[in-house]
Amino acid sequence: MTAADPLAGLRPGASPAEAESFAESRMRLATAGPTPPRVPxxxxxxxxxxxxxxxxxxxxxxxxxxxxxxxxxxxxxxxxxxxxxxxxxxxxxxxxxxxxxxxxxxxxxxxxxxxxxxxxxxxxxxxIAPGWARVEAWQAAHARPLTAEEEAAVGQRALSVDRSRGWSRGVRLRNYWRxxxxxxxxxxxxxxxxxxxxxxxxxxxxxxx
Amino acid sequence: MTVVAPGGASSGPGPRPARGRHAAPERLGDVLVEQGVLTPDQLTEALEQHHRVGAPLGAVVLARGWVTRRQLYVALAEVWGADLAFVDPVDVDEELAHRFPAAMLARETWLPLRVEQDDDGQPQVVVATAGRPSAHIAEEVVQRTGIPRVRQVVTTDWDVQRALRTVWRDELVHDAVQSLAERRPDESASTVFVWPQVAAAVALLAATVTGLVLDPSLTMLVLVATVNVAVALAVGTKALISTVGTAWETVEQVTDGEVAALEDADLPIYTILVPVYREAGIVGLLMRNLADLDWPREKLEILLLLEEDDPETLTAALAAAPPDIVRIVVVPHSLPKTKPRACNVGLAFARGEYVVIYDAEDRPDPDQLKKSVVAFGKGGDDLVCVQAALNYFNARENLLTRMFTLEYSSWFDYTLAGLDKLRLPIPLGGTSNHFRTDLLRDLGGWDPYNVTEDADLGIRASARGHRVAVVNSTTYEEANMAVGNWVRQRSRWIKGYMQTVLVHTRHPWRLLRSVGPRQTAGFALLIGGTPLMFLATPWLYAMLVVELLWPGALVPALPEWLVQVSLANLLLGNGVIIYLSLLAGFKRRTYGLVPFALLSPLYWLLHSVASYKALWQLLVNPFYWEKTTHGLSSHVQVTDVPTPDDGPEPAALPPTTAPPADAVRLMDPHDVPVPPPPSTETTSEDPR
Structure with a gap:
């Protein structure tokens, strides 16, 4: 299973694992506070x-x-x-x-x-540019809070956000083709x-x- | 309890010495426990919440639905050492009543009842208060009546409001409708055209007719050139402002960190006004939509403003048994029957430090109130209003909702942001405008004669030296999805813009001096240019059609260069509009809407239809409020009005656990028995 796209809504009929991945992605965005790229x-x-x-x-x-x-x-x-x-x-x-x-x-x-x-x-x-993914992640984290279900799903497992892996400050985000x-x-x-x-x-x- | 103003005499038991501040809630809690309406565990929890949030204990237990309003006031009367009375409006002495202004009584939640003889045969004024009996009330009564003896009894705030609505009905209506027109007639749209405007219009018309007779070519040239310049300036201004707004698309006026740093105990009381008309069943929807708001329930006051001639909605609202923080205010019937009139009545009863308007179907971001408070804190003393962005939750429902969403995204995300950055006057949106209550009252509230009272208020605030800002929070509304409904709504908005322009250009030099040339130009080109642009567009299209079908047909009447300029203006104007709509999808990353931006010229033609309707109405029916029908969207699940067989379905507002049992008796408390006289102990507890 690929990582869920945190910027989309969870599709109907998603498996529990997918739902968990989705929720985790959104939680990462929400808790790590992604910032949009700041171009001077x-x-x-x-x-x-x-x-x-x-x-x-x-x-x-x-x-x-x-x-x-x-x-x-x-x-x-x-x-x-x-x-x-x-x-x-x-x-x-x-x-x-x-x-x-x-x-x-x-x-x-x-x-x-x-x-x-x-x-x-x-x-x-x-x-595919990562800057767009970051702006969208920032939008997603600011536009809608996690639902109680999403938080509960994530709460089942510990979050390990390795910031050093990221290409820039904040969490590492996969670039989703849109x-x-x-x-x-x-x-x-x-x-x-x-x-x-x-x-x-x-x-x-x-x-x- | 009888209290006496300084210099007066007392015939009743005076207030006991005030106890320590911490004793007050505990005393009230003890009384509630003694009376069996609160369990010790609930009291412990309520006291914790009281200390954490900083709200009175009475407000905590009410918000949690653990006690009814009647039970609370019985206990409070005992704590305060005063008699309890349930006020019937017919018992209020009208002659006495009208010595007191309704606005003051509504704010302070007390009212004079009658003059009676005390035990010594001396006259004394009986006053019913929903707060702790105080020397301030006594002083006010003595000052207005000259009678030194004042007996204060306790009643519920609902009783006070009901009596105010009944006994002070005419005054409330008069204040709501005429206050601005009487205090500052120059700022009210109650007069549509002032004589200099009429004279200017007549002179312009006469000059045009004369010119057409004497020199048709020159007159046409001047007319068409003027229209072109106006349209080009209006479109150019909009493009410039929106582009500036685009450059700040990821700027946060308030950060999540600033919101997280707020302490509940420091938060003020916030009043939410929800004007509703002929939207039965909306209460359940309202409760669902406001349930997520991140604000202590004890410090939230929701005033549901219903119209007197709308019994269906009132019945539905009562049957829904809203939680205790929702108060139903029935707005007395009067004309003009407009939303700002209802809001002015609501403003008279508002007790919050801040006030915001939401429509019943609005879904504000949960942190919107907190962000607004932070924005006010950062904005300085001249900041009177913070406008949150509006967007639509049913954007993809049909073509019209898509276009509407693009337009709203462009307006709220880019144009208003641009106005904010350029420090130009901001016309407020219909809802989600957060005000400092005191400054709003100073401004005179909303103009009930203006059908876009929000846009007018934003401009009026700027003209009076106040500032309006935007905040990075969104309220999701229902996009109009039916063309007829859309035209009605839009014609009202455009008519309101016309009214606003007419009001604020009565004294152009004064406006120029008060806000400055840049702001005046921004106002004229954005607020004045918008209707003008819509009115002119069909004529430019007509020129295009004529030029396409009969090349050169216009040239005898107009110079060729002007025809070319007009066509280029139309082309460029539509190009700019399309482009702004293209950008509109980016702020919220709703890329799926972006291709629909190419249809913007058609959508703008629809605006032209609405603008001509607006112009006609401005002339023949200026104050008519075109009602927009809500609840058409399939995304809106409006609950039906419950029938008697259904029984009331309580609408909950978490974390309130259950509605108070007496909520449905709001309108008819006569059957509530008056409890025996309480003890005379006095504390500083106040349920407000």
Whole structure:
């Protein structure tokens, strides 16, 4: 039997062993106080701004056009915030990455499909990235307390939470694949470029009629 | 017992010297044991709880259901050395009664009964109190009547409240309905439009008509451009605020550690107001939903606010025999029949240091009250209200509930968090807003003429220099799952927003000076922009349809650039709305709802339908309260009203073990026999 997913509800008809595992997982989350990953967003924004400034200065010094200056800038923002979104599970970073991708599409409409492929890859990464599991664990531990049955089930056996095994502070959490998380992440990342592409198409279409 | 104010004379036995504080509960306990209503073991346990929680012993034994209210007051009367009386409202001298304000009597739970001759033939005022007879009451009576002799008898708090509701009925209703309108007419929605607003509207209309006659193209340009700017600003403001809120999605205003550090003995009394109208059978549901609240039962007061013209719900509530911490307050009939009016009546009777409103079907997080208390402690003296997040427990029931949940998640998890971070005025949500009771009374309570009294109160609090904050706790409600019901509810909310804007823009400069330009802009764009956005959206869609079907058809009337801007505005606005809904699923990791965000434009069109209904009602029936039907969800198991054959099914609120036997006699205590006069010993015990 695999360890129960503490983030889901216990399925109907679960065996006693599964129920116990489920309860233990939830108890670990509740008692060990999982914390969401703390990505230093100010530092990320600061470093992105510094890199953008350097990049812009170099490109402008090389007498490049505005589009040529903006293009790598968007790429830098998209990559930086895309990674923060994927690895750190920071929702607002997905917003920034998507907006940067939209900027890329405005400059290079042909880039839509590669961008969508990139968004899909990042979204798949979100499906297994440990940061998401930690945020969800934090949510689960805060959203609903253990039921009396769950506490009683766990109380039957001693808990041995080995924090040293964990990849970071707090309890070790298995990373559960979540398809709905992947779809949602893809929508967040892909929405802006799709919107930008649709807007460009619509403008062209109305002008062409 | 007769007590006399300073300078007065006494004709009755004076209070005995007060005993030590620790003697009081033990004395009461001894009396209860002597009377055979409490066992020694129960007394030991109750005393332990009394010392642990810091609540009076009477409250402990009542909360545990070990004694009835009548038994408790019989014992208290003996302990306090006073006579016991059960008050019949018809016995109250109305001329005497109206010298005393109902609000003060409700807060202090006593009332004047009559003037009688004492043994020496001197007049004395008889007062019934549900607390320990005190010099304060005597002084108050002397001050208001000029009669120096005061005889204080003990009665139950329920008797006091019943008499107040009966004898002071008109005053209670008047205070609940007219208090704000009389004290601060500028802050009340009782006047829908003030004359400068009417004049401005007429001038605007006249200018538009004149312009259309003289120069239709220019007028259309100005109109369409204005609408576009307003919509763009409203959508942009919402996007900005929500994005700021998104950045703080894992920030906890109150941590579990801070909650765990609270000691029960330090917790204050908390009052929960539950306004209910035509929701028979809701009491059982209420008890189940509030049963998990982590708060000492002895310090919890639940006021179930029922309407006088709703006997079905009242019957059901009585038959459910709620535990003793639930008090049924029947709100006298009056107009406008709105929830804030009922809440104002409840506020008059509230004894808690803090007060919160829940709907009967609400399921608050167990630690919500404690988190709110911690938030108040951290928030400073200007913090008047803490708003918990609302979300839905039946999100996946149908498409409408999914969309509604996404919208609520976006609003409460991101928009309100953003408003909090930006220190902008926060329009409160319908329930789960926790108040400091004294500050709420100072603010004038809720405006019964405003159909979103909560949003109005949040803005009013900000305008008066107070602050509203959010707390990381959630109350789960029932999402509206029927379109007609949803439109009714939404039209009320939008109408309330319109009322709120009209009220708080009566003196724009005053608002600007009191809250500052940034807050004024935030208020105007969020509260004012929201209805405007909904009203404008169909026109932008109409332009899109015309432009798609008949390309260039609008150009003669409008410049081409404006048509393009309008279409882009519509496109971008919908893009922003979709995107905010996409993000909304992330805070609570309800990813399954996220794809439905793509349907947000359709959902927002439904808002436009409701907004036009709201606008119409604002003009023709501004104070009408569109009742939202609850209990439609299959997740809500509302118990039926028990028939006489069923017998009452007591609703328990753990750890209260059983309902008091006299709970069902709440409304009719006449048959309770008056016990023999008690002894005259006095202690400081008080059941409150």
């Amino acid at each position: 967003m100010r530092r990320v924004v600061l470093w992105s701004a510094v890199v953008l400034a350097v990049e812009s200065a170099v490109m402008l010094a090389a007498d490049r056009s505005l589009d040529e200056v903006l293009l790598p800038g968007y790429l830098i923002l998209m990559a930086a915030f895309g990674l923060v979104f994927c690895l750190g599970a920071v929702t607002v970073a997905g917003f920034a990455a998507g907006a940067a991708a939209a900027g890329l599409v405005v400059l290079q409409p042909d880039a839509l499909l590669p961008l969508l492929a990139g968004a899909a890859a990042l979204a798949l990464g979100c499906g 398809g709905d998380r992947v779809v949602a992440a893809f929508l967040v990342l892909a929405f802006h470029p799709c919107m930008a592409a649709f807007s460009l198409w619509f403008i062209d279409w109305t002008h062409g009629r």
